[in-house]
Amino acid sequence: MSISMALLSPTTHLPTLSPSSSxxxxxxxxKPFLSLxxxxxxxxxxxxxxxxxxxxxxxxxxxxxxxxxxEVPVPAAEAVxxxxxxxxxxxxxxxxxxxxxxxxxxEDGRWVNGTWDLKQFEKNGKTDWDAVIDAEARRRKWxxxxxxxxxxxxxxxxxxxxxxxxxxxxxxxxxEAEILNGRAAMIGFxxxxxxxSLTGVGLVDQxxxxxxxxxxxxxxGGVLLIRKNEDVExxxxxxxxxxxxxxxxxxxxxxxxxxxxxxxx
Amino acid sequence: xxxxxxxxxxxxxxxxxxxxxxxxxxxxxxxxxTTNPPIVGRKLRAAVIGAGPAGSSAAEALAAxxxxxxxxxxxxxxxxxxxxxxxxxxxxxxxDIPSHLIDRQVTRMRIFSPSNLAVDxxxxxxxxxxxxxxxxxxxxxxxxxxxxxxxxxxxxxxxxDLEVPTSVDAPYVISYTADNKRESLAVDVVIGADGANSRxxxxxxxxxxxxxxxxxxxxxxxxxxxDYYQDLAEMYVGNDVSPDFYAWVFPKCxxxxxxxxxxxxxxxxxxxQRAIRARAHSKISGGKxxxxxxxxxxxxxxxxxxxxxxxxxxDAAGYVTKCSGEGIYFAxxxxxxxxxxxxxxxxxxxxxxxxxxxKREYLKEWDGKYITTFRFLDLLQKVFYGxxxxxxxxxxxxxxxxxxxxxxxxxxxxxxADGNRWEDAKMVLNTVGSLVRCNILGKKMQGLKx
Numbered sequence: 059m060s061i062s063m064a065l066l067s068p069t070t071h072l073p074t075l076s077p078s079s080s081x082x083x084x085x086x087x088x089k090p091f092l093s094l095x096x097x098x099x100x101x102x103x104x105x106x107x108x109x110x111x112x113x114x115x116x117x118x119x120x121x122x123x124x125x126x127x128x129e130v131p132v133p134a135a136e137a138v139x140x141x142x143x144x145x146x147x148x149x150x151x152x153x154x155x156x157x158x159x160x161x162x163x164x165e166d167g168r169w170v171n172g173t174w175d176l177k178q179f180e181k182n183g184k185t186d187w188d189a190v191i192d193a194e195a196r197r198r199k200w201x202x203x204x205x206x207x208x209x210x211x212x213x214x215x216x217x218x219x220x221x222x223x224x225x226x227x228x229x230x231x232x233x234e235a236e237i238l239n240g241r242a243a244m245i246g247f248x249x250x251x252x253x254x255s256l257t258g259v260g261l262v263d264q265x266x267x268x269x270x271x272x273x274x275x276x277x278x279g280g281v282l283l284i285r286k287n288e289d290v291e292x293x294x295x296x297x298x299x300x301x302x303x304x305x306x307x308x309x310x311x312x313x314x315x316x317x318x319x320x321x322x323x
Numbered sequence: 324x325x326x327x328x329x330x331x332x333x334x335x336x337x338x339x340x341x342x343x344x345x346x347x348x349x350x351x352x353x354x355x356x357t358t359n360p361p362i363v364g365r366k367l368r369a370a371v372i373g374a375g376p377a378g379s380s381a382a383e384a385l386a387a388x389x390x391x392x393x394x395x396x397x398x399x400x401x402x403x404x405x406x407x408x409x410x411x412x413x414x415x416x417x418x419d420i421p422s423h424l425i426d427r428q429v430t431r432m433r434i435f436s437p438s439n440l441a442v443d444x445x446x447x448x449x450x451x452x453x454x455x456x457x458x459x460x461x462x463x464x465x466x467x468x469x470x471x472x473x474x475x476x477x478x479x480x481x482x483x484d485l486e487v488p489t490s491v492d493a494p495y496v497i498s499y500t501a502d503n504k505r506e507s508l509a510v511d512v513v514i515g516a517d518g519a520n521s522r523x524x525x526x527x528x529x530x531x532x533x534x535x536x537x538x539x540x541x542x543x544x545x546x547x548x549x550d551y552y553q554d555l556a557e558m559y560v561g562n563d564v565s566p567d568f569y570a571w572v573f574p575k576c577x578x579x580x581x582x583x584x585x586x587x588x589x590x591x592x593x594x595x596q597r598a599i600r601a602r603a604h605s606k607i608s609g610g611k612x613x614x615x616x617x618x619x620x621x622x623x624x625x626x627x628x629x630x631x632x633x634x635x636x637x638d639a640a641g642y643v644t645k646c647s648g649e650g651i652y653f654a655x656x657x658x659x660x661x662x663x664x665x666x667x668x669x670x671x672x673x674x675x676x677x678x679x680x681x682k683r684e685y686l687k688e689w690d691g692k693y694i695t696t697f698r699f700l701d702l703l704q705k706v707f708y709g710x711x712x713x714x715x716x717x718x719x720x721x722x723x724x725x726x727x728x729x730x731x732x733x734x735x736x737x738x739x740a741d742g743n744r745w746e747d748a749k750m751v752l753n754t755v756g757s758l759v760r761c762n763i764l765g766k767k768m769q770g771l772k773x
């Protein structure tokens with residue numbers, strides 16, 4: 059039943075997608091399609107049924123469709139505007155004896171020979187690293203949902219270390235750092251005012267006091283470690299996890315009954 | 324045979340002096356072992372349940388030390404065990420394993436990230452270094468035969484029960500079935516080397532442990548595809564092939580073993596197996612599945628590893644490292660260590676031993692030697708096997724030569740490889756950097772889902 063539905067859906071959905079693809083123009087052409095995709099957890103079970111039935115039907119549409127039931131735009135989305143949808147059909151030739159593992163491969167004009175062609179990411183004469191990061195995230199997301207067979211023919215060699223360190227810092231560290239510093243400054247100002255109003259000790263004298271220095275340490279540590287509400291729970295779980303394995307090893311030393319005739323040192 | 328057992332039991336009744344309490348309290352205060360009562364008229368008798376690598380090594384150490392030793396093994400000598408079959412170099416040296424047993428010398432390892440980034444491990448291996456791949460049945464029967472030649476007695480039978488004595492001087496009675504006859508044997512000491520579903524551990528109520536399931540299919544490949552795996556083993560990581568472990572393609576004597584494992588999603592193991600077949604598809608297509616097998620792998624040691632005069636070794640004790648799932652070397656080593664501990668504590672089979680001796684000579688030694696290794700691998704597994712982003716970071720890091728050298732040296736020689744402080748610092752920074760970058764990408768990927 060899933061297969062018959064599968065045969066129907068491409069025809070109903072694809073036409074609606076192609077005109078809309080022309081509306082979304084920015085350099086991140088793939089984003090809108092991927093954002094339409096709902097969660098697809100039944101990935102594995104759907105794929106299993108595809109393989110069972112796909113022995114007889116060896117085309118891409120049927121294999122991709124069950125996988126893409128919740129995410130039909132996939133074949134259209136990944137066909138870069140340059141290519142047409144028929145290319146999706148072209149690369150889906152099954153040929154194996156045991157399993158028909160027909161997968162839609164990751165296709166992108168800028169992905170050449172297992173790595174991103176940085177020349178295609180140029181903006182104003184310099185490589186637009188943000189776009190490279192976005193493209194890589196999209197590729198990994200695609201592969202997460204549609205795992206590909208590793209082949210010796212086209213090995214992947216893109217490494218995140220290709221993107222220079224300052225690009226990462228500028229885009230991801232600095233905004234977060236700004237937020238954290240802002241929080242620390244607000245907490246600091248109000249704590250200093252509060253302590254001053256209670257004890258009359260000014261800011262400079264507060265810095266000389268041990269108790270105040272401890273409070274400062276706790277405030278800074280708190281701002282760094284607890285950034286979201288979930289972090290409190292996460293930290294507790296992390297602490298428990300780090301000591302869990304050790305506890306399992308020590309368990310044999312823990313169990314000592316008073317009547318036992320053995321004693322370790 | 325009833326009379327025979329009665330005779331053996333009576334052998335126990337006579338020589339053991341009935342001096343439980345005062346003797347053992349003295350044990351508490353003094354650190355010498357001469358407070359153990361000597362056995363008159365016979366040697367200390369030990370039973371080793373299970374004659375795999377752990378059992379055989381324990382039996383060999385016991386027999387070589389003068390202790391009377393009985394090995395119990397239920398399977399025949401050519402039963403293939405579901406196992407990776409890879410052993411490190413140090414095991415070949417320490418256990419004198421002849422090279423004609425080795426099927427393959429793996430010198431290259433390829434690890435694939437979820438996005439199929441492939442990194443080749445093995446550039447740093449010296450010409451004489453390799454990972455030895457053997458057939459378990461070949462290794463096991465060699466070790467077993469060697470233990471027998473040292474004087475251990477092999478009993479082919481299934482152990483059905485271990486009776487724990489109620490008083491301190493009574494023996495342990497092992498009930499077993501051999502040649503369709505039910506028999507029993509009374510012994511002083513028992514070493515449980517009977518694997519992940521250990522009967523001995525149940526009898527001494529050693530507690531349970533979490534197990535991973537390892538599932539593999541042996542696939543016979545056409546010759547040209549087999550050539551590709553001549554000396555190459557592959558490792559695949561990703562949520563599709565395993566949510567908390569890795570999947571592998573390991574070459575064996577004339578076929579490859581393709582498998583995967585998991586702890587938390589055991590019911591989906593077939594799905595993961597299909598996924599690994601898909602990931603390695605182009606390299607294994609056209610092959611024929613000749614065997615399908617699965618086995619539990621312990622994740623951590625049992626809560627109790629020594630109780631009374633019973634000690635657990637190998638998989639029964641839970642000595643399997645995380646991250647790599649390696650167990651053969653640790654099984655053999657723990658068996659040997661336990662056997663040697665018993666020999667030492669009993670002064671060559673002359674004296675009775677007690678639980679304190681086992682804990683001091685075997686457990687303390689073992690924990691002291693290897694707990695750091697196990698802890699470190701657990702840390703690696705927690706950090707790098709948790710999410711796809713972390714796995715990507717792991718594979719990226721593996722591209723670094725220093726990391727490869729350290730990893731191989733630690734694996735092959737089971738010693739903390741001594742590295743360069745400067746390179747270590749660089750490695751730590753790279754680790755942090757890779758993890759941060761891949762986690763950023765991971766967060767972006769999650770954002771894309773919505």
